[in-house]
Amino acid sequence: MALFTIKYAPKNSSQVFGQQLAVAQLRGFILQYKQQQCKSALLLGPIGCGKTSSVYALAKELNHDVVELNSSDLRNAENVTQFLNAALGQQSLFFTPKIVLIDEVDNISGVADRGCIQALIKAIEKSSFPVVLTANDIEDSKFKALAKASQVIPYHKLQYKTISHCLQWVCEQENIKFDEKAINSLARQVDGDMRAALIDLQGSSSTKNLSFADVSTLSDRKRTETILNALMIIFKSSSIETALPALENVDLEPRDVIHWIDENMPKEYLSAKALAKGYEHLARADIFQGRIMNRQHWRFLAYINDLLTAGISSAKDEKNPDFVSYRQTMRFLRLWQSKMKNAKKKEIAVKLAAKTHTSTSVAEQQIPYLQAMFQKGAGMPLAQELELNEEEVDWLKGK
Numbered sequence: 001m002a003l004f005t006i007k008y009a010p011k012n013s014s015q016v017f018g019q020q021l022a023v024a025q026l027r028g029f030i031l032q033y034k035q036q037q038c039k040s041a042l043l044l045g046p047i048g049c050g051k052t053s054s055v056y057a058l059a060k061e062l063n064h065d066v067v068e069l070n071s072s073d074l075r076n077a078e079n080v081t082q083f084l085n086a087a088l089g090q091q092s093l094f095f096t097p098k099i100v101l102i103d104e105v106d107n108i109s110g111v112a113d114r115g116c117i118q119a120l121i122k123a124i125e126k127s128s129f130p131v132v133l134t135a136n137d138i139e140d141s142k143f144k145a146l147a148k149a150s151q152v153i154p155y156h157k158l159q160y161k162t163i164s165h166c167l168q169w170v171c172e173q174e175n176i177k178f179d180e181k182a183i184n185s186l187a188r189q190v191d192g193d194m195r196a197a198l199i200d201l202q203g204s205s206s207t208k209n210l211s212f213a214d215v216s217t218l219s220d221r222k223r224t225e226t227i228l229n230a231l232m233i234i235f236k237s238s239s240i241e242t243a244l245p246a247l248e249n250v251d252l253e254p255r256d257v258i259h260w261i262d263e264n265m266p267k268e269y270l271s272a273k274a275l276a277k278g279y280e281h282l283a284r285a286d287i288f289q290g291r292i293m294n295r296q297h298w299r300f301l302a303y304i305n306d307l308l309t310a311g312i313s314s315a316k317d318e319k320n321p322d323f324v325s326y327r328q329t330m331r332f333l334r335l336w337q338s339k340m341k342n343a344k345k346k347e348i349a350v351k352l353a354a355k356t357h358t359s360t361s362v363a364e365q366q367i368p369y370l371q372a373m374f375q376k377g378a379g380m381p382l383a384q385e386l387e388l389n390e391e392e393v394d395w396l397k398g399k
Contacts, residue, residue, distance in 0.1 A: 003236060003323060004198040008170055010050075010057035017194070018162040019050045025153045026132070027058055030099060033130035038151040040124045040131040042105075044138065045155025048193030051134040054155075055101050068101045069241070098129045104245060106135035106143065117142055121149050157192035160184065166194065167201055171210065178210040186215045199229060202323055227252055227260050231326050234261075234313050235268040243313035247305060254289055254304045258282060261312060263329040274316045281311030344395045351386045371396050 010016045013023045022043070029041045043051040059066045105120075124131050138147055164187035171178045186204070190196040204214040233246040247257060261282055269275045285307040288300040345367055346360070352370070353363035373379040374396035383393050 003232075003321070004170060004202045005195050008173075008198065010053050012061045013054065013057050016050045016054045016057055017166050018158045019054060019155055022050075022153050022155045023054050023058065025151075026054060027062075029151055029153070030058060030062065030064070030130050030132075036151065038149060039127050040133055040150040042138075042147060042150035042152045043132060043134045043155055044152055045136070046157050046192055047136055048190070048195040048197075049155045049158055050194065051155050052101070052103055055099060055132050055134075059099055062097070064097045064099050066099050066101055068103060068239075100127065100129050100131045102131065102133045103242075104135065105133045105146070106137055117146055121146060124149065158194055159192075160187040163187040163190065163192070163194055163197050167197055170198065170201060171205070174205075174208070176205045176208050176210055178205070179212050182210050182212040182215050185212060189215070196229065199232065203228075203325060206323075206325070226250070227257065228326050230257075231260060231264060234309055235265070235316070235324070236319055237313050238319055240310035240314050243309045244306070246309050254285070254301070254308065257308055258286055258289065259329045260326070261308060264324070264326045265312070267324045267326075268320050269316050270320065271317050277315035278312050281307045281315060285311070344392060348386070348388065348392050348396065351388065355386055371398065 013027065016023050022045075026041060026043065029036060033039065043054075045051055056066055058064075102120075133146070133150060135143075138144075164183050167183050167187060168178070168180075170176075171183070186200055187197060190200065200215070201210070204210060227250050230246045230250045234243050237243045237246075250257070252260075261278075265278050265282070266275060269278055285304045288304045288307070291297055292300050292304075345364065348370070349360050349363040349367060352358075352366060353360045356363065370379065370382065373382065374393065375398055379393075379396060382388075388396075
């Protein structure tokens with residue numbers, strides 16, 4: 001089953017729900033960019049409101065090619081110059097008009113990116129093609145020059161009714177029976193994020209029937225704030241540029257992300273070659289995690305992020321088109337169960353050691369003999385002598 005976010009991506013501008021004014025402004029910029037004073041358009045709005053999808057929809061409608069760059073490519077001024085000079089100056093194959101898309105430009109941050117914004121502005125000024133930038137937030141003062149040099153096109157957060165209308169349409173296409181209350185609840189919970197809504201719909205309607213109970217446990221959040229959505233981006237993305245920022249807003253420690261990927265990667269990567277590459281990157285990330293814990297070398301976090309996102313994403317031979325339901329690892333539950341089992345053994349060994357005047361480690365070696373006696377019904381005198389409680393007796397009996 002194909003992903004709904006891909007299967008129902010807008011094919012033309014009329015299918016970009018709820019952003020008619022913004023799409024009209026973007027169309028005008030693309031068609032008249034040679035007469036425009038600004039050589040770039042900055043699409044500004046929250047996650048999942050249709051910024052990137054509207055660019056691709058208009059490109060199909062207008063018969064333009066899209067050359068997409070991610071902010072992770074633009075790590076310093078030199079990278080900006082090299083990437084953009086090539087992208088902005090090269091003619092498309094068969095001389096098809098081209099749109100250069102730079103996604104999530106507001107992710108350019110930190111000391112390493114010093115000079116990037118100015119280099120980006122200079123490169124855009126020389127562009128022969130329309131440049132479209134997307135951003136969620138440009139409150140930082142360093143983006144003021146970029147916003148001033150661009151035509152800012154605001155995208156608003158989608159209303160829940162708009163999302164609900166879209167979800168009902170998808171349900172009709174997929175022959176999913178739905179409770180209108182469930183659709184409205186799902187639409188409210190995603191907080192204006194259409195992509196999150198489609199992901200949640202697909203995950204909640206695997207039986208072709210969507211009830212209110214199916215969506216009532218879903219928590220309010222934005223798309224990139226959940227590990228499930230981050231995993232979908234990492235495993236399903238066709239380029240490492242898209243995968244790199246997947247974990248930026250996920251509130252989990254790298255160690256926990258490693259366990260999530262370890263649990264779910266075999267479901268997504270079906271070839272032995274892809275799995276081998278994936279686990280090689282995962283093992284290296286685990287090594288860097290260990291070095292951070294042992295040596296406090298926190299600069300290794302950057303390597304861990306790259307390995308867990310771009311590394312895992314690049315390991316696959318091809319994208320698995322089927323929808324995969326991700327789940328949390330059961331390893332910690334098994335560890336806890338083992339710990340509880342060993343804790344009971346330790347308690348009995350302490351009592352045995354005190355009565356026999358031996359060490360706890362020596363007493364632990366005698367536990368199998370005690371178990372054999374209790375399981376044959378001959379251990380009750382020992383239970384009284386060692387002052388064992390009912391739970392400890394049951395443990396020795398194997399209950």
